[in-house]
Amino acid sequence: MYKCSEARMEDKIKTFSKFGDAGHGGITRYSLSPEAIAARNEFVKRMTAIGAEIVTDDLANMYATIPGSDPDAKRIVMGSHVDSVKNGGNYDGILGVMSAMEVLETVVEQNIPHKHPLTAMIWTNEEGSLYPPAMMCSGVVCYDYLPEDIRVKFKKEDMLNSKSILDHTSTFGQALEKSGFKGDEKNRLSPEKYKCMFETHIEQGPILEDNGCDIGVVDCVLGMFNYRVRFYGQTVHAGTFPMPKRRDAFFAASKALCYLHEEIDKLGVPDLVYTTGEVVCHPCVHTCVPDYFDFSIDARHENPDILKKVLDIVLSCADKEWAGCRCEVSKAWNRDTVYWDKKLVSYVKKSAEELGIKHMYIHSGAGHDAQFAAYMLPTTMIFVQSKDGLSHCEPEFSSVTHCTEGATVMLNAVLMADMDE
Ligand SMILES: [Zn+2]
Structure with missing residues (x-):
């Protein structure tokens, strides 16, 4: 079993907590705001440093990829979001991006053999706190695969016209053009190019803590x-x-x-x-x-x-x-309840077991980009204990040890998925 670095994770947590620091322990980092762009630039800096190739799609979703031993193999993707709610915390979303970076950094540093290319990803505008709705860009990317009554809410042209809740005139489309991160539609997440997806996220509830567990093996979104x-x-x-x-x-x-x-x-x-x-x-x-x-x-x-x-x-x-x-x-x-891919769930469970990390099965009560991806690709999630169950607020906290354990569980689960064909 391989292990991620607590020191490197701590450095990331400290660094990303500065982007949108509201001055009292949390952040306000609306999607595509200058603060979110600073977080994206930090992602580019760290991923470039390990030789990852970085592309963006037409919705500014970002993909940083390191090659595997088989150039024709589909990619395994890990990711979450860097945007937050108003006066949110330093872990919701960003932990999934930091964990994905940590996995890639560990694989490169320890020269871990793997067949499939590995991708760390940022989903644009998950919270929808400035430009609603939530999970906007995963909704557009996964559009063709979504059930009819969900998909109608995510027409791309409607999303581009979504107006700022602050000035009621500027649109998400304008923010996208201005961001400098708008890329090509052909770079989107797709089942042709990607094998499966993992998202690590804070639990946002008290169940893991109350049960003395560090990591949640998530089996579904309610x-x-x-x-x-x-x-x-x-x-x-x-x-x-x-x-x-x-x-x-x-x-x-x-x-x-x-x-x-x-x-x-x-x-x-x-x-x-x-x-x-x-x-x-x-x-x-x-x-x-x-x-x-x-x-x-x-x-x-x-x-x-x-x-x-x-x-x-x-x-x-x-x-x-x-x-x-x-x-x-x-x-x-x-x-309806969205169930994660059974094989991937079993890899997460096995990974936590073999690492000796205290874990339990848990449902996700909140929505995440991964649940839209699940209609398109085999997908699963890993939860990290949230102190006192708090989230979407400034006291939101997960320890460096728990955050690193989340990344380590994901790393080893990804390596199991890497070997399964
Ligand atoms: Zn989130």
């Missing part, structure tokens, strides 16, 4: 649905209209939300998660009774039968009257 629940009442003056005659849409929604929690909890499914995270209130003025309120409900579980039961409860809201208000329920979108 299926989920996202619905909107809308309430229609009547706006009246807050000072003049008697309580019993009101049709308050906000009050109606709050009753329905409590009902949803009570009914869904009665199902007694311990690993089910569901969230209301986005609301709209109209007119949202303190002197007006709201005539309209709408909330999101996002539910995630591996088993489609469980999700169906939850959905039936959500849909039942529309059959009831809530504080005199009419209720409508509609689908935003959903996805």
Whole structure:
């Protein structure tokens, strides 16, 4: 078994944490921003130093490749993203890129024999925090392979027209042109040129830590649905209209939300998660009774039968009257559970086992670029323990030892995939 370097990983963590440093322990690094471009330049510097050949595709996804012993063999790719959410941490996404670099650096330094070319990759705009949606560029690259109702959200021309959430006028396409990283469509990830894909990522939850494990052998990305629940009442003056005659849409929604929690909890499914995270209130003025309120409900579980039961409860809201208000329920979108390639999962497991690293099977509750790649290529993920389960925030932390273990597990799993044909 081969091992990656903790010192080199620590140096990368420290270096990349400077690009977009917000001054209080985390980063804001929107895709294609000057900070993200500095991170890309650092990637180029480090990959050039080991003799990798670097290309970009038409969406500025970056690929740094070192040759294997067989020039005709398909490439094995590892990667993730360098962009972050606003006031995010120093590990989400970038750890997968640093681990991919670390694997290539270790292979070159230790002269590890391998047949397939090995590629470290950066996906552009995974978070979609400045130009929505999330997972934009993997959505475009994997477009032809995605299920119909996912793919409609990722038409390339729509993505190029995605507007900045800050100025509402500049587009992702303009940022792409300006970045200097726009390359050729023929360089895209494809099943013709690539054999399989690995993505190392922080867990973003507390399960590994709670179970005393350093590494997660990820077996799937959870299926989920996202619905909107809308309430229609009547706006009246807050000072003049008697309580019993009101049709308050906000009050109606709050009753329905409590009902949803009570009914869904009665199902007694311990690993089910569901969230209301986005609301709209109209007119949202303190002197007006709201005539309209709408909330999101996002539910995630591996088993489609469980999700169906939850959905039936959500849909039942529309059959009831809530504080005199009419209720409508509609689908935003959903996805089935995406299972990783069984053989690759077994390599990750075997690699952790043989290295004596404490590990467990785990599901991914969050979405990642790898899940779109999985429709196109054999793909899998490796999770690294997140301290206190925190992510998408500045205190997000994974130790240098855990980060290096993630890279080491990936390195040895990649070498197993390298040998399997
Ligand atoms: Zn991420």
